Amino acid sequence: MSEPLRVRVARSDPAARTDFEVAWTPPMTVLDVLLAIQRDHDPSLGFRFSCRVAMCGTCTLRVNGSSVLACQTKVEPGRLRIDPMAGFPIVRDLIVDVGAFWREWAAVTPYLVPRDGLDEPAVIPPDTPERRRIDPSLDCITCGACFSSCAIADDRRDFIGPAALNRAMVLIADSRDAGGEERLDVVTRAQGVDRCHYVYGCTHACPKGLDPAGAIRALRRWRTHGLPD
Numbered sequence: 071m072s073e074p075l076r077v078r079v080a081r082s083d084p085a086a087r088t089d090f091e092v093a094w095t096p097p098m099t100v101l102d103v104l105l106a107i108q109r110d111h112d113p114s115l116g117f118r119f120s121c122r123v124a125m126c127g128t129c130t131l132r133v134n135g136s137s138v139l140a141c142q143t144k145v146e147p148g149r150l151r152i153d154p155m156a157g158f159p160i161v162r163d164l165i166v167d168v169g170a171f172w173r174e175w176a177a178v179t180p181y182l183v184p185r186d187g188l189d190e191p192a193v194i195p196p197d198t199p200e201r202r203r204i205d206p207s208l209d210c211i212t213c214g215a216c217f218s219s220c221a222i223a224d225d226r227r228d229f230i231g232p233a234a235l236n237r238a239m240v241l242i243a244d245s246r247d248a249g250g251e252e253r254l255d256v257v258t259r260a261q262g263v264d265r266c267h268y269v270y271g272c273t274h275a276c277p278k279g280l281d282p283a284g285a286i287r288a289l290r291r292w293r294t295h296g297l298p299d
Contacts, residue, residue, distance in 0.1 A: 073094060073147035073148075074091045074092060074093055074094060074147070075091065075092045075093075075094050075098075075103060075145060075147060075148065075149075075150055076089070076090075076091055076148070076149045076150070077089070077090045077091070077092055077103060077107065077149075077150045077151075077152065078090075078149075078150070078151050078152070079104075079107065079115065079152045079163070079164070080152065080153040080154060080163065080164065081115075081163050082116075082160050082161075082162050082163050083163075086112070086114065086163075087111070087112050090107050090111050090112070092106045092107060092110075092111075093106070094145070094146070094147045097144055098144065098145050099140065099141055099142065099143055099144055099145065100131070100133055100138070100140040100141075100143045100145055100150075100152065101119055101122065101129055101140040101141040102145075103145060103150065103152075104117050104119075104140060104152070104164075115163055115164075116161075116162040116163035116164060116165045117129070117131070117140070117163060117164040117165060118164070118165055119140060119141060121141070122141045123141065124139050124141055124142040124211075124277060125211060126211065127139070127211040127212050127213030127214070128213075129141050130155055130213045130214050130215050130218065131152060131153065131154055131155060131164050132152070132153040132154065132155060132156065132218065133150065133151070133152055134150065134151050135151070135153075136219075136275065137155060137156070137214075137215040137216075137218040137219045137275045138215065138275070138277065139213060139215070139277045142277060152164065154166050155168075155214055155215075155217070155218035156218045156219075156224050157170070157217060157218055157220070157223050157224035158170065158171070158214075158217075158218070168214055170217075170227055171212070171214050171217050171231065171233065174217075174229075174230050174231050174233070174234040175212065175233065175234045175237065177230055177234060177256060178230065178234045178235070178237055178238040178241075178253055178256060178257060179241075179249055179252070179253055179256075180234070180237045180238075180241070181241075182241060182244065182246060182247050183241075183247055183248045183249035184246060184247070184248060185246060185247065185248035186248065188246055192246045194244070194245065194246070200243060200244070200245055203243045203288075204240055204243050204244060206280065206281065206284075207236050207239060207240050207280055207281065207282075207284075207285050208240060209278045209280065210233055210236060210237060210278065210280060211277075211278060212233060213277060214233070215275040215276060215277055216231065216232040216233050216236075216271075216272035216273075216275055216276055216282050217231045217232065217233060217272075218275070219271035219272055219274065219275035220232055220269070220271055220272050221267070221269055221271065222265050222266060222267060222269075228260075228261045229261055229262075229265045230256075230257060230261055230262050230265075231272075232266075232272035232282035232283070232285075232286065233272075233282065234257075235257055235262070235263060235266075235282060235285055235286050235289060236280060236282040236285040236286075238253050238254075238256070238257045238285075238289065239285035239286075239288050239289055240285075241253060242254055242289070242292065242297060243288075250297050251297070254289065254292060254293060254297065257289055258289065258290075258293045262289075263286050263289045263290050263293070264290075266283070266286045268283055268286075270283050
């Protein structure tokens with residue numbers, strides 16, 4: 071018989087059970103652990119999940135202090151501490167109110183603003199400098215792991231966090247977009263790129279391997295030297 075997992079889960083109700091033993095069955099993820107707790111021990115445990123394939127971004131939480139996707143984070147026998155994402159109001163147990171994240175996202179106009187005379191389909195060839203700038207930052211799933219790992223976003227609510235700044239960089243670099251100057255003005259105000267202290271928690275936490283800190287550096291360069299050609 072395999073060694074059990076000893077799991078402590080943060081609960082919003084002080085009277086709710088927090089410590090559990092779960093049978094470890096490889097390969098097992100944090101989401102499997104939570105489902106086992108909900109099924110076998112405490113059906114009242116609250117958490118979010120949807121796709122189970124690391125694409126929807128809804129199952130983000132903290133495991134032993136690190137912000138991760140529960141559905142892709144594998145576990146081994148031993149002890150596990152599971153907490154909700156940092157920097158967000160708690161709704162219940164591991165469920166948080168992510169309104170602050172989406173307000174930041176909306177602040178950068180996170181969709182393409184087509185420039186006049188744009189022909190369809192508008193193609194950016196894969197071997198161009200423009201495409202090489204955009205591609206490494208394109209696959210954000212808006213999971214909030216970077217926000218949860220950012221000490222600045224956690225400390226004050228007026229910082230346009232790393233996910234929104236990463237998205238702004240992608241759109242500003244896109245030659246099809248007409249909103250670059252206005253977007254750059256938004257992200258270089260007091261609540262924007264200068265608030266970043268380059269702790270690199272956002273880049274370390276990104277489950278898709280993106281580099282939001284690098285995107286913020288690019289925005290700072292463009293503020294000084296102008297938009298990319």
